[in-house]
Amino acid sequence: MISNSRYWFLVFLVILVYFAGMFVTLFENDSAQFAVMAMRMVQENDFLNLFKGTEEYLDKPHLHYWLAAFSYLVFGIEDWAYRIPGILALLLGAYSSYGLGKLLYSKDIGKISALIFMTAQTIVLAAIDVRTDAVLTGFVILSIWQLATYINTRSLKALLLGSIGAGLAFSSKGQLAILVIGLAILSHLAYRRDWKALVNWKVVLGLLAFAITIAPMLYAYYHQFDVHPEKIIREKSNRSGIFFIFWEQSFERLSGEGMGSNSSDYFFFFHTYLWVFLPWTFLGIMAYVKKIKTLFKLKFKYVEGQEFLTLGGITFFFLIASFSQFKLPHYLNSIIPLFAVLTASYLYKVSERKTLRTLLGIQYFVLSVVFMATVLLCFLVFEFENIFALAFLLIFLLVIIYFCLKREGYTRRLVTISVYSSLLLNATLNLHFYPNLLTYQAGSSMAEVVHEMEIPTDKIYKIGDYHTWSLDFYNKKPVKITSYEAIKNKKDIWIYANDDQLRELQDRDFDWNIQYTRAQFRITRLSLKFLNPSKRKKTLKKMHLVHIY
Numbered sequence: 001m002i003s004n005s006r007y008w009f010l011v012f013l014v015i016l017v018y019f020a021g022m023f024v025t026l027f028e029n030d031s032a033q034f035a036v037m038a039m040r041m042v043q044e045n046d047f048l049n050l051f052k053g054t055e056e057y058l059d060k061p062h063l064h065y066w067l068a069a070f071s072y073l074v075f076g077i078e079d080w081a082y083r084i085p086g087i088l089a090l091l092l093g094a095y096s097s098y099g100l101g102k103l104l105y106s107k108d109i110g111k112i113s114a115l116i117f118m119t120a121q122t123i124v125l126a127a128i129d130v131r132t133d134a135v136l137t138g139f140v141i142l143s144i145w146q147l148a149t150y151i152n153t154r155s156l157k158a159l160l161l162g163s164i165g166a167g168l169a170f171s172s173k174g175q176l177a178i179l180v181i182g183l184a185i186l187s188h189l190a191y192r193r194d195w196k197a198l199v200n201w202k203v204v205l206g207l208l209a210f211a212i213t214i215a216p217m218l219y220a221y222y223h224q225f226d227v228h229p230e231k232i233i234r235e236k237s238n239r240s241g242i243f244f245i246f247w248e249q250s251f252e253r254l255s256g257e258g259m260g261s262n263s264s265d266y267f268f269f270f271h272t273y274l275w276v277f278l279p280w281t282f283l284g285i286m287a288y289v290k291k292i293k294t295l296f297k298l299k300f301k302y303v304e305g306q307e308f309l310t311l312g313g314i315t316f317f318f319l320i321a322s323f324s325q326f327k328l329p330h331y332l333n334s335i336i337p338l339f340a341v342l343t344a345s346y347l348y349k350v351s352e353r354k355t356l357r358t359l360l361g362i363q364y365f366v367l368s369v370v371f372m373a374t375v376l377l378c379f380l381v382f383e384f385e386n387i388f389a390l391a392f393l394l395i396f397l398l399v400i401i402y403f404c405l406k407r408e409g410y411t412r413r414l415v416t417i418s419v420y421s422s423l424l425l426n427a428t429l430n431l432h433f434y435p436n437l438l439t440y441q442a443g444s445s446m447a448e449v450v451h452e453m454e455i456p457t458d459k460i461y462k463i464g465d466y467h468t469w470s471l472d473f474y475n476k477k478p479v480k481i482t483s484y485e486a487i488k489n490k491k492d493i494w495i496y497a498n499d500d501q502l503r504e505l506q507d508r509d510f511d512w513n514i515q516y517t518r519a520q521f522r523i524t525r526l527s528l529k530f531l532n533p534s535k536r537k538k539t540l541k542k543m544h545l546v547h548i549y
Helices: 004-021 030-044 063-075 079-104 107-119 121-128 132-153 156-173 175-192 201-226 241-255 268-276 281-297 309-321 329-349 353-381 387-405 410-440 442-452 469-475 499-507
Strands: 460-463 480-482 493-498 512-520 541-548
Touching: 004 079, 004 107, 004 121, 004 410, 030 063, 030 079, 030 469, 063 079, 063 132, 063 156, 079 107, 079 121, 079 132, 079 309, 079 329, 107 121, 107 329, 107 410, 121 132, 121 268, 121 329, 121 410, 132 156, 132 175, 132 309, 132 329, 156 175, 156 201, 175 241, 175 309, 175 329, 201 241, 268 281, 268 309, 268 329, 281 309, 281 329, 281 353, 309 329, 329 410, 353 387, 353 410, 387 410, 410 442, 410 512, 442 469, 442 512, 442 541, 493 499, 499 541
Parallel strands: 460 480, 460 493
Antiparallel strands: 493 541, 512 541
């Protein structure tokens, strides 16, 4: 499909984009929050209890935080150290996508599957805005690949690796992992009519490997919650962490109970897919439709060279997840490898010249949209100030133009142009847009002030229990909570406050002799008004750090 030299050159560029994102300031809320939770594990030498601020944290299992904490122990408490386990998990996901594509189709399809996975927009974003889904995705696709290998070959090694992968995925985000793995594997078993694979003594060893893998996470839940039934979590006492992770977690999300409902839109994941799989969105849709047509034409009879694992895993996940009352875009991350394999198989097999020309035209359109977005980001939203970054962008654009004009096979151009679309967009985001955007995240900006002015972090307080994740992380110390009454007679302290709290301090006759102010915007909820420089000021709030003397 494409030469080895070009393939590895593209993979190298993708990894460079990932590397560039490693050093960007952590995003609020989730990335910075999870980084602080792992930081507390290390600082307090407590790897069993999870806390979100002052609250006991029941929502997600421990593995992601353990991996981040281990990275801190090796590299120090740094934002790039926090990201390392997530990025490694995504690279594992890319290799596993290759393995699954090779198992179901061929080595060439496996290679393109890995490339598609690594350049899908939500995966590139997951490498910089690292949440539990990065680790989840890597271990989910590892498990699917190895369990499918066991079904095809009855390999005990593959079964054990698949079971361990499933256990690690379960220890990352609970039942969502088992849902995605189970739907894909059951689809594979059903299509092959190979239910005997489940009636095998090796399966017992697989279940044992799974149980051993999740045992540390279960013990941590037991220690934090089951031993302490008096704890009140989400207005309930007698909380069992083990019962929660095995039963309650997914049902709370499906019903909205406990987690709350954030979307009753049954088509949420359908329109979310349109951006999370960019620049491969349309190709993924075509691959999905083509696979459905092929299987119906065959009346779902098993035919060598065909598979139902990817289509079944995607379809059944969409049907089930769409009924959840709590939805977020990154819930789709764990099925992106299935989309990658499905799309790669379609690109490899499509041969009609007219279809290829149409697909290439669509991908040129995607590239043109990405180019226009890049120009707007670099010259309107946040103007270029770094001449070297501008030179890099121009050189990269010349390379893209060269490959657009180069006369070569349609499929080769399709893959190359699509990858360059992702690289252009995400290089711009990681090197230019995010660094400028994060100057409007008051917590991390104020942490720079604290460092430069050598303000003692143990003297910084906030009024109320609102979260200050980025300030907590970059100060390497959670901001202490206080009240107006508690600081009434205190001197030589610093208060981190918003506009309303600052006015309240003034009304209560507090005096301060130093004040630092930084702009604040919820950067993960962008708006057109904020992106417009002429209207941006109207969207900004302010956070202040004042010295009470």
